[in-house]
Amino acid sequence: MPETPRIVLAKLGFDGHDRGLKVVARILRDAGMEIVYLGLRQSPEGVASVAEQEDADAVGISMHNASHLTLAPLMVAALRDIGLETPVIIGGIIPERDVETLLQAGVAAVLGPGAPAVEVVETVRRATGEASG
Amino acid sequence: MSSIALGVPELVERARAGHRGAIARLITHIERGGPEGDEVAALTASPAADAHVVGITGAPGSGKSSLTGQLLRCLAEARRAPAVLAIDPSSPITGGALLGDRVRMDGVAEGAFVRSMATRGHQGGLAFAVPATLRLLADVGFDPLIVETTGVGQVEVAIAAAADTTVLVVAPGWGDAVQANKAGLLEVADILVVNKADRPGARDVRRDLELMLDLGHISGLEARSGRRAPIFSTTSTTGEGADQVLAAIDEHGADIVASGQLAERRRRRGRVEVTGRVERLLAARTEDILDSDAGQAMLEAIEGRRLSPAAAAQTVVRDIAKRM
Numbered sequence: 001m002p003e004t005p006r007i008v009l010a011k012l013g014f015d016g017h018d019r020g021l022k023v024v025a026r027i028l029r030d031a032g033m034e035i036v037y038l039g040l041r042q043s044p045e046g047v048a049s050v051a052e053q054e055d056a057d058a059v060g061i062s063m064h065n066a067s068h069l070t071l072a073p074l075m076v077a078a079l080r081d082i083g084l085e086t087p088v089i090i091g092g093i094i095p096e097r098d099v100e101t102l103l104q105a106g107v108a109a110v111l112g113p114g115a116p117a118v119e120v121v122e123t124v125r126r127a128t129g130e131a132s133g
Numbered sequence: 134m135s136s137i138a139l140g141v142p143e144l145v146e147r148a149r150a151g152h153r154g155a156i157a158r159l160i161t162h163i164e165r166g167g168p169e170g171d172e173v174a175a176l177t178a179s180p181a182a183d184a185h186v187v188g189i190t191g192a193p194g195s196g197k198s199s200l201t202g203q204l205l206r207c208l209a210e211a212r213r214a215p216a217v218l219a220i221d222p223s224s225p226i227t228g229g230a231l232l233g234d235r236v237r238m239d240g241v242a243e244g245a246f247v248r249s250m251a252t253r254g255h256q257g258g259l260a261f262a263v264p265a266t267l268r269l270l271a272d273v274g275f276d277p278l279i280v281e282t283t284g285v286g287q288v289e290v291a292i293a294a295a296a297d298t299t300v301l302v303v304a305p306g307w308g309d310a311v312q313a314n315k316a317g318l319l320e321v322a323d324i325l326v327v328n329k330a331d332r333p334g335a336r337d338v339r340r341d342l343e344l345m346l347d348l349g350h351i352s353g354l355e356a357r358s359g360r361r362a363p364i365f366s367t368t369s370t371t372g373e374g375a376d377q378v379l380a381a382i383d384e385h386g387a388d389i390v391a392s393g394q395l396a397e398r399r400r401r402r403g404r405v406e407v408t409g410r411v412e413r414l415l416a417a418r419t420e421d422i423l424d425s426d427a428g429q430a431m432l433e434a435i436e437g438r439r440l441s442p443a444a445a446a447q448t449v450v451r452d453i454a455k456r457m
Contacts, residue, residue, distance in 0.1 A: 003165070004228065004251075004253075006161075025231055026231070028229065029224065029227070029229035029230060029231045030224070030227050030229055031227065031229060032224075032227045032228045032229045033229050034223075034229065034230045034232060034249075034251050035229070035230065035231050035232060036232045036235065036249050037231060037232065037233045037236055038235065038236055039236045049153075050235065050247075052153050052154045052157060053153055053156075053157050053246055053247060053248055054157060054248060054249060055154075055157035055158050055160065055161040082154070083154065084154065
């Protein structure tokens with residue numbers, strides 16, 4: 001795992017609930033990570049370009065508008081299209097039955113609603129560790 | 134491709150060909166320090182590479198990032214190739230950082246290279262990796278280079294040493310004329326910007342700044358520096374005034390080349406960088422010594438008032454000199 005993981009956090013498209021993303025940003029910051037916070041209304045291509053410039057170790061996307069089955073695979077594809085293997089972690093309102101589909105689509109991990117801080121940190125550490133190892 | 138497995142020389146080659154992922158990875162090497170960081174510094178120290186380094190500084194929330202975003206928009210319209218280093222503070226407790234500058238830039242600045250950087254313990258509003266990263270960005274062809282400092286107060290003037298042109302951003306509500314006349318940032322700024330000019334109080338701020346510059350004229354400071362900083366009003370939510378600020382930045386850049394001040398500023402920059410590196414080396418050795426048994430004994434003696442901190446410092450310095 002990189003000594004100071006750098007994580008890009010964003011929400012995609014029309015999805016205005018960013019409270020959870022701000023909480024996650026704070027949890028990861030307090031775990032010693034560097035968070036590039038992009039906030040609302042981003043595009044998969046835009047986030048991928050930022051991940052490239054920031055040499056990010058992971059991209060975290062928060063989703064609350066049921067667009068995850070459409071946008072999460074597009075996020076993974078946008079990164080792979082520019083040659084990045086950066087792991088994508090999805091959080092927010094993700095029904096249990098969709099998790100396997102997202103993992104099949106190349107998402108590294110899914111954090112469901114109510115995931116405690118320790119789990120959030122552990123999941124991100126594991127994802128960045130696997131990517132750089 | 135993945136840049137991960139590539140060595141530094143290959144990354145430098147790719148970076149010079151415009152590969153953004155390679156540039157980003159090289160900056161990571163510089164930030165981490167160590168042998169790779171030194172290798173990047175050695176390979177990108179070309180004296181031919183030159184770029185105008187512009188510092189944007191000011192208090193937290195004054196609008197540095199939003200103004201930077203608007204400058205990027207103007208630069209994109211002029212088909213220039215800017216890069217930005219946006220610095221935010223690391224937590225002194227956990228080492229983590231919330232890098233929240235580019236959230237205000239990306240919407241207006243497609244195509245620019247923007248890198249967020251945490252201070253990682255460095256003081257003065259910048260990060261230790263800034264000078265070497267600026268050399269890399271100049272080497273791969275970006276110009277101008279914009280460095281946005283952390284939100285600063287009155288004494289963090291490191292940016293003036295790191296930049297060719299320093300822009301100070303202030304916003305309504307920042308303080309009165311007495312604040313303006315205290316030493317520090319205002320003295321080192323080459324260009325003053327009153328941001329949030331649509332807000333109440335913006336005119337008062339401008340008046341206080343004018344007054345402050347008038348007093349510099351009376352006191353003789355203006356004659357010594359040979360220049361009176363121009364003041365601009367901007368509204369970053371609309372982009373109003375950003376083009377004038379950019380024109381002033383360009384003008385200042387040309388002025389200091391013509392007057393020979395640029396060479397002088399860069400010589401001073403070299404000095405500051407060397408001093409900073411020496412301080413960092415000595416600080417690391419000092420920590421090592423204080424962590425040792427002898428160091429712990431000294432700290433206990435200080436706690437028991439049997440040894441003065443000044444005497445302990447002398448001992449540490451002698452110890453470092455002996456080991457070097």
